[in-house]
Amino acid sequence: MDFLGIDRVVYGASNLTQANDFFSQWGLKRVSKSPKKLVFETGNGNQVIVQRHDDPELPPKIAEHQEFREVIYGLAKQSDFDAVHDNLSKDRLVSIDKEGVMHTVDDSGIHIGFRVVREKKRPPAKETLWNSPSQKKRVDVISAVYSEAHPFKMGHIVFFVPDTKVAENFYRKRLGFWLSDRYVGGAGVFLRWAKRSEHHNMFFVKSRTNSLALHHIAFEVDSIHEVFGGGLAFSKKGWPTEVGPGRHPISSAYFWYFKNPLGGAVEYFCDADFVTEKWQPHQYRVNRFAEWHLLDGIEIKDDGKSRPSLKSAKEIDQHKKNEMAVVMKASK
Ligand SMILES: [Fe+2]
Numbered sequence: 001m002d003f004l005g006i007d008r009v010v011y012g013a014s015n016l017t018q019a020n021d022f023f024s025q026w027g028l029k030r031v032s033k034s035p036k037k038l039v040f041e042t043g044n045g046n047q048v049i050v051q052r053h054d055d056p057e058l059p060p061k062i063a064e065h066q067e068f069r070e071v072i073y074g075l076a077k078q079s080d081f082d083a084v085h086d087n088l089s090k091d092r093l094v095s096i097d098k099e100g101v102m103h104t105v106d107d108s109g110i111h112i113g114f115r116v117v118r119e120k121k122r123p124p125a126k127e128t129l130w131n132s133p134s135q136k137k138r139v140d141v142i143s144a145v146y147s148e149a150h151p152f153k154m155g156h157i158v159f160f161v162p163d164t165k166v167a168e169n170f171y172r173k174r175l176g177f178w179l180s181d182r183y184v185g186g187a188g189v190f191l192r193w194a195k196r197s198e199h200h201n202m203f204f205v206k207s208r209t210n211s212l213a214l215h216h217i218a219f220e221v222d223s224i225h226e227v228f229g230g231g232l233a234f235s236k237k238g239w240p241t242e243v244g245p246g247r248h249p250i251s252s253a254y255f256w257y258f259k260n261p262l263g264g265a266v267e268y269f270c271d272a273d274f275v276t277e278k279w280q281p282h283q284y285r286v287n288r289f290a291e292w293h294l295l296d297g298i299e300i301k302d303d304g305k306s307r308p309s310l311k312s313a314k315e316i317d318q319h320k321k322n323e324m325a326v327v328m329k330a331s332k
Helices: 016-026 078-089 164-174 224-236 288-294 310-331
Strands: 003-013 029-033 037-041 047-052 068-075 102-105 111-116 153-161 178-183 188-192 202-206 213-220 241-247 254-259 265-270 282-284
Touching: 003 016, 003 111, 003 153, 016 029, 016 037, 016 047, 016 224, 068 078, 078 102, 078 111, 153 164, 164 178, 164 188, 164 202, 224 241, 224 254, 224 265
Parallel strands: 003 047, 068 111, 153 202, 178 282, 213 265
Antiparallel strands: 003 068, 029 037, 037 047, 102 111, 153 213, 178 188, 188 202, 241 254, 254 265
């Protein structure tokens, strides 16, 4: 099964003017506009669609306080589309609309769809050169500066769910997704749609209230310069930060999240880990460091036991020892 990514997300809105400002200033290209519907695209043609909230064609909300409605995944081949259709039709209602998009609902209650798409590759971006105390790679050249971001694609989507095991089973067993990492005790699970992929394309977080909601949709940009430049520009336009800028300890991505007036958040990110069939999933304990941006979703006990897993703690210790050995050797 060749998944090519998140092809579309669909929101409802009572205020299309505000939604237009939000996604235009986020750096998406508006490709169509009518009194009932707005369509925006990322660099590779992923679409954010906003329709009037009372449009009868819209799927229902998944959470009362949010306007998120549906996510559509891109498939590379018609045979993949047919295989998904045959599989999911066995135990749920699956429809295909006049545009050829398949629609159904996953086992958590999230409205999902599938469409055959053609992959659009990113031309190679200019390499980000770093200077450090020991290495000067950018010499007599100022760093790249972005006055705004233009996301290339949607990289992942994150939901609060009542049961992460239900969500994991559906995507792994029915759609062939891969496990990248998890938090123990069902607190969270990171999945990817191909064995060779960014660290995660979906992340499910156990909801404290056992309810379903969108947490965020992440838009990938070229570099840390675009995360910072885009985030600063978006912030100056008055859109409130949810959290960031920062760097995720799991997936390594640099990030900056903003609150979306239609519900949940949007994220600029770059430089996520890219993993393959050799990747060994970790079993992380929930800890403040990793989850400080998701405090609404994960219950954290303040009992002094909140720390990374023993395996990752040992890796961090070893890394620090190695670094110290290099420093000691250099100072001799
Ligand atoms: Fe994210």
